[in-house]
Amino acid sequence: xxxxxxxxxxxxxxxxxxxxxxxxxxxxxxxxxxxxxxxxxxxxxxxxxxxxxxxxxxxxxxxxxxxxxxxxxxxxxxxxxxxxxxxxxxxxxxxxxxxxxxxxxxxxxxxxxxxxxxxxxxxxxxxxxxxxxxxxxxxxxxxxxxxxxxxxxxxxxxxxxxxxxxxxxxxxxxxxxxxxxxxxxxxxxxxxxxxxxxxxxxxxxxxxxxxxxxxxxxxxxxxxxxxxxxxxxxxxxxxxxxxxxxxxxxxxxxxxxxxxxxxxxxxxxxxxxxxxxxxxxxxxxxxxxxxxxxxxxxxxxxxxxxxxx
Amino acid sequence: xxxxxxxxxxxxxxxxxxxxxxxxxxxxxxxxxxxxxxxxxxxxxxxxxxxxxxxxxxxxxxxxxxxxxxxxxxxxxxxxxxxxxxxxxxxxxxxxxxxxxxxxxxxxxxxxxxxxxxxxxxxxxxxxxxxxxxxxxxxxxxxxxxxxxxxxxxxxxxxxxxxxxxxxxxxxxxxxxxxxxxxxxxxxxxxxxxxxxxxxxxxxxxxxxxxxxxxxxxxxxxxxxxxxxxxxxxxxxxxxxxxxxxxxxxxxxxxxxxxxxxxxxxxxxxxxxxxxxxxxxxxxxxxxxxxxxxxxxxxxxxxxxxxxxxxxxxxxxxxxxxxxxxxxxxxxxxxxxxxxxxxxxxxxxxxxxxxxxxxxxxxxxxxxxxxxxxxxxxxxx
Numbered sequence: 001x002x003x004x005x006x007x008x009x010x011x012x013x014x015x016x017x018x019x020x021x022x023x024x025x026x027x028x029x030x031x032x033x034x035x036x037x038x039x040x041x042x043x044x045x046x047x048x049x050x051x052x053x054x055x056x057x058x059x060x061x062x063x064x065x066x067x068x069x070x071x072x073x074x075x076x077x078x079x080x081x082x083x084x085x086x087x088x089x090x091x092x093x094x095x096x097x098x099x100x101x102x103x104x105x106x107x108x109x110x111x112x113x114x115x116x117x118x119x120x121x122x123x124x125x126x127x128x129x130x131x132x133x134x135x136x137x138x139x140x141x142x143x144x145x146x147x148x149x150x151x152x153x154x155x156x157x158x159x160x161x162x163x164x165x166x167x168x169x170x171x172x173x174x175x176x177x178x179x180x181x182x183x184x185x186x187x188x189x190x191x192x193x194x195x196x197x198x199x200x201x202x203x204x205x206x207x208x209x210x211x212x213x214x215x216x217x218x219x220x221x222x223x224x225x226x227x228x229x230x231x232x233x234x235x236x237x238x239x240x241x242x243x244x245x246x247x248x249x250x251x252x253x254x255x256x257x258x259x260x261x262x263x264x265x266x267x268x269x270x271x272x273x274x275x276x277x278x279x280x281x282x283x284x285x286x287x288x289x290x291x292x293x294x295x296x297x298x299x300x301x302x303x304x305x306x307x308x309x
Numbered sequence: 310x311x312x313x314x315x316x317x318x319x320x321x322x323x324x325x326x327x328x329x330x331x332x333x334x335x336x337x338x339x340x341x342x343x344x345x346x347x348x349x350x351x352x353x354x355x356x357x358x359x360x361x362x363x364x365x366x367x368x369x370x371x372x373x374x375x376x377x378x379x380x381x382x383x384x385x386x387x388x389x390x391x392x393x394x395x396x397x398x399x400x401x402x403x404x405x406x407x408x409x410x411x412x413x414x415x416x417x418x419x420x421x422x423x424x425x426x427x428x429x430x431x432x433x434x435x436x437x438x439x440x441x442x443x444x445x446x447x448x449x450x451x452x453x454x455x456x457x458x459x460x461x462x463x464x465x466x467x468x469x470x471x472x473x474x475x476x477x478x479x480x481x482x483x484x485x486x487x488x489x490x491x492x493x494x495x496x497x498x499x500x501x502x503x504x505x506x507x508x509x510x511x512x513x514x515x516x517x518x519x520x521x522x523x524x525x526x527x528x529x530x531x532x533x534x535x536x537x538x539x540x541x542x543x544x545x546x547x548x549x550x551x552x553x554x555x556x557x558x559x560x561x562x563x564x565x566x567x568x569x570x571x572x573x574x575x576x577x578x579x580x581x582x583x584x585x586x587x588x589x590x591x592x593x594x595x596x597x598x599x600x601x602x603x604x605x606x607x608x609x610x611x612x613x614x615x616x617x618x619x620x621x622x623x624x625x626x627x628x629x630x631x632x633x634x635x636x637x638x639x640x641x642x643x644x645x646x647x648x649x650x651x652x653x654x655x656x657x658x659x660x661x662x663x664x665x666x667x668x669x670x671x672x673x674x675x676x677x678x679x680x681x682x683x684x685x686x687x688x689x690x
Contacts, residue, residue, distance in 0.1 A: 042388075042447065046640070090648035095386045095447050099594055100643030106588075107636025114631035115338060222633075226581060230451045237448055272467030279459035282452045289444045289452075298445075 007139060009266075013258045014143040018151060021247075021254030023048075023213045023225075025154040027232035028239070028246045029161045030205025035236050036165060037198035038178040038301035039087055042098025043079075044206045045229025046105020051075040051210030053109040056220040057116060059123040068124075069150070069211045076207015079105075080200040087199070088192055091305035102229075110222045117220070125218035126150060150212035155247070157205075162243040174198050178299035181306040191306045206232075231281075238288050240296040249285075256281045319653040320601060323645035331638045340628045352623020353616035359623075361499030365570065367615025369394065369563040369586070371508040373593025374600060374607040375515045376432075376559030381602050382519060383552035384532040389435055389450025390560045390590025391582040392457030393428040397561020398568050398585065399464055400427030401490075402483055402576045405569070406469065409487035416489045421507070421565050428561015429554045431457065436553025440546035446553070454590070458582045465578055482577035492570040504566035509608060511559060516604040518555075528552050563589060588636065592618075595639045598646050614639065 027044050034041050041047075055072035059065060079101065086097045126148035135145040165171040173194045176184040181191045206229065213228070214220050231253060239245030256277075263274045332342035353363045373390045380387035401424035405416065435453060438444035465481035474480050492502040519525035530538040531548040539545050567586065568576045578584040596614050600607030621635035 040447075086644055086648055090651040092644070092647040092650065095388070096594070096598065097644055097647045099388065099591060100640045100647065102640065103588075103591055103595070103643060104637050104640025107633040107638070107640060110633035111334075111631045111637055114633065223581065223583065227451075227455065231455070234448050234452060237445065270467065272463050272470075275459045275463040275466065278462075279456045282455035282459075286438070286444070286449060286452045286456075289448060290438060290442045293443045 009262065011139045011143050013255065013262055015146070015258075016261065017251065017255030017258035018144065018155075019147060019216070019254070020257045021250040022147075022151040022154045022216070023209045023228055024232050024235055024253050025247060025250040026150070026157065026209035026212055027206045027229055028235040028250055029154075029157050029243060030202035030209070031233055031236045032161065032202075032239070032241055032243060032246055033165065033174060033198045033205075034202030035302055036178045036241055036299055037174045037195045038181065038299055038304060038306070039195055039199055039202075040094045040098065040233075040303045041083060041101075041199070041202060041206075042095055042230070042233060043083065043101025043105065044098075044232050045225050045227060046102035046109075047076055047079045047083075047203055047206040048210035048213065048225050048229045049105040049109040049223070050079060051207035052214040052224050053112055053210075053220055054207075055211035056123055056214040057112075059215060059218075060117070060121060063124045065124055065126060065215060068215060069208065072211025072214075073204050073207045076203045076205070076210070077200055079207070080203030083203060084196045084199045087305065088195055091307065094303045094305075106223060109224075113220055113222065120219055120221055122218050123214075123220075126212075126215045148216060150208075150216065153208075154212070158243045158247045165243070170194075170197070175299070177306070178301055181301050181304075185306070185308065195306075231285075234285050234289075237292070237298070238285055240292060241299065252284070253281045256284075319649045319656070320599065320646050323649040323652075324599060324642055327638060327641040327645045330641050331634065334634060334637070335624075335628075335630060338630050340630055345624060345628060345630065348624045348627040349617065349620030351620075352626075353620040355623075357496070358499050359619060361496060361501035363612065363616045363619045364505045365500050365502070365615075366587075366618045367611045368505050368508045368570070369567055369589035370593045370596045370614055371608060371611035372511060372563035372566065373560050373589055374596035374611050375508075375512045375604045376556035377594050377597035378600070378602045378604050378607060379515060379519065379528065379559070380432075380552050380556035381597065382532045383528040383548060384535070385436065385439065385549055385552050385556070386447050387432065387435070387450055387553060387556045388447055388591075388594070389432060389453050389557070390563075390593050391586055391588070392450065392454035392590070393431045393557040393560035394564035394567065394586045394590055395457040395461045395582055396431040396564070397424035397426075397428035397558075398564030398576055399461060399469075400424060400561075401565035402486065402568055403464075403469065405486045405490040406483065409489065411489060413489040416487070417492070417569070420490045420569060421562060424561045424565025425558035426561065428564060429558030432557015432560065433550050433554040435557075436550035439553075440549040454582060461578055461582070461585065462580055465576065469576075471575070480577065481580065483575045486568070486574050486576075488574070490569050491574055492566065500570075500572065502570045504570040507562070507566065508611075511562065512604045512608050515555075515559070519604065524551070560590065560593070563593075587618075592636075592639055595643050598643060 031041060031044055051072040054075040055068040058071040059068040083101060086092050087094055128146055128148055131145040135141040173189050176189060177191045177194045185191050235246050235249040238249040260274050260278045263269055335342045335345040354360050377387060401420040404420050404423045431453060435446045435449040438449045439446045469483050471482055471484040492504045495501050495503060527543045527548050530543055531545050535545050592614060596611040597607050600610035617635050621632040624630045625632040
């Protein structure tokens with residue numbers, strides 16, 4: 001046990017925690033925008049799987065990581081259009097249609113992988129970048145400033161999304177249609193188009209998250225995300241629909257995940273006991289949901305389809 | 310009349326469109342969709358063994374699906390089928406491991422009941438959280454799924470692991486369980502076991518419970534309008550917990566059936582929930598939705614999706630089309646079925662308009678549409 005708490009191990013845990021938080025963060029920030037507009041997307045995991053495959057295949061074929069990330073985002077956008085039609089045009093139950101999107105993404109990404117690639121083949125991976133000067137700070141540098149571009153991007157998105165939500169007209173409209181669509185509508189805000197754009201942003205970021213995952217691992221397999229997208233949805237509640245809260249949640253998940261990996265790698269506790277440790281974030285989320293339930297309010301119109309009549 | 314018919318026709322049309330999608334996918338993968346359909350049908354129903362396998366695959370979908378109808382009718386969205394299956398199976402397996410020498414007439418019902426209790430407990434946690442702490446059940450059930458999979462990994466790699474695996478490859482699985490807990494095979498030479506009959510009976514029981522009992526009336530009243538239900542003296546909180554407990558116990562039963570109806574007669578996983586459940590917790594939702602959230606209609610619906618799953622395996626064997634096609638199709642079916650409500654509303658409005666116009670033009674009113682207009686909201690929901 002003492003072995004674990006040396007400084008260098010803690011730095012490793014922190015560094016890999018930040019790395020693992022990236023995917024949660026990108027997906028959850030996107031979902032925050034969508035939920036703020038009143039649309040719950042439970043299909044994030046499926047979108048991530050499809051985008052991850054798109055990005056992986058692009059990386060495999062072209063070795064161009066920029067293009068791969070772009071393809072991941074485009075797949076996300078495409079799924080966003082699909083989801084917008086389902087929820088805004090057909091006004092389908094959001095919780096259930098999200099499960100449909102999830103199953104489609106799970107099955108279709110697997111199908112494409114087996115059909116096109118077949119056996120797991122390593123692709124190009126995102127290189128690790130060091131921030132000049134900052135990376136030289138002892139310990140902190142390694143933990144915080146030596147990561148791939150996606151990680152830096154994810155954390156840079158936190159203030160950007162916060163600015164977008166709370167300081168721009170678009171953000172104001174997003175919050176308005178999520179809280180009181182009737183009032184927003186009577187003021188001339190198009191609930192449909194605001195939600196449409198919010199859904200697109202959310203899905204594009206889920207797509208980016210999928211790309212970030214596969215390009216970090218440099219590989220793809222069936223059910224690559226292992227339910228990561230569902231956690232991202234929960235993190236939005238956990239973070240009380242605020243980008244900073246979402247970031248804290250993502251970091252918590254990332255760091256606990258990294259800790260469990262270290263426990264396993266160093267065989268400090270029996271392998272099976274680390275499975276018990278791995279449930280800590282989920283239990284913690286449930287506790288947080290109970291504690292937060294009475295205190296923070298979800299966007300009032302969350303999951304409520306809007307119609308004028 | 311037209312309206313009642315629409316209730317069935319529109320989702321059916323939605324499914325047809327979904328399967329058309331499947332045909333396009335098969336075409337895109339370079340095979341003839343007709344050959345694909347033949348391969349699926351042959352895989353699902355070609356031989357006695359295959360029919361039995363289809364029924365075996367349909368069983369967990371049916372049990373989970375019937376549970377889903379109970380929860381959704383009370384307007385609780387239970388996404389926790391996966392976790393409830395796992396916990397039910399774990400508890401049932403633990404009992405079989407602990408008292409293997411108990412005679413079959415005692416042990417078999419016992420493990421099934423324990424499975425139900427396990428799933429029921431796991432489900433009611435989400436019910437209690439929703440009723441008394443206003444925690445969104447979608448989130449809590451997802452989190453409980455994640456907890457359940459870790460509990461399973463822990464138990465199957467640790468305390469419950471087959472001792473032989475400790476020396477060997479450490480596959481997370483139990484030893485072969487006692488035959489005293491095995492579900493008896495009903496059709497010799499196939500895998501058709503008692504669990505299939507139990508699932509069908511469960512669907513009928515739940516139908517009676519929902520539509521022929523005071524409890525069912527309360528659950529549906531809460532689902533229909535919680536405020537009105539409360540005003541008429543129904544405890545909304547208790548009803549929510551009950552709905553989740555029943556829903557969870559049916560998933561738990563599915564878990565027990567998965568273990569004690571399996572050929573290897575062990576509980577085994579690959580480290581993910583789907584590795585044990587085959588995603589039945591999610592596919593059961595598909596079956597229930599396609600069965601219009603009606604326990605009896607969920608029976609043919611579950612068998613349809615069960616045949617899709619076994620058929621897809623054959624599709625892979627015969628035409629080299631990856632079997633995950635079935636999962637993707639399930640997703641499309643869900644999307645189309647939940648989207649079809651609006652299409653139904655559009656058609657109804659068009660009918661109303663026509664009836665109105667006919668009325669205004671005097672005489673010659675379409676009696677069918679007019680009658681339908683006066684009985685809107687009919688049906689058994």
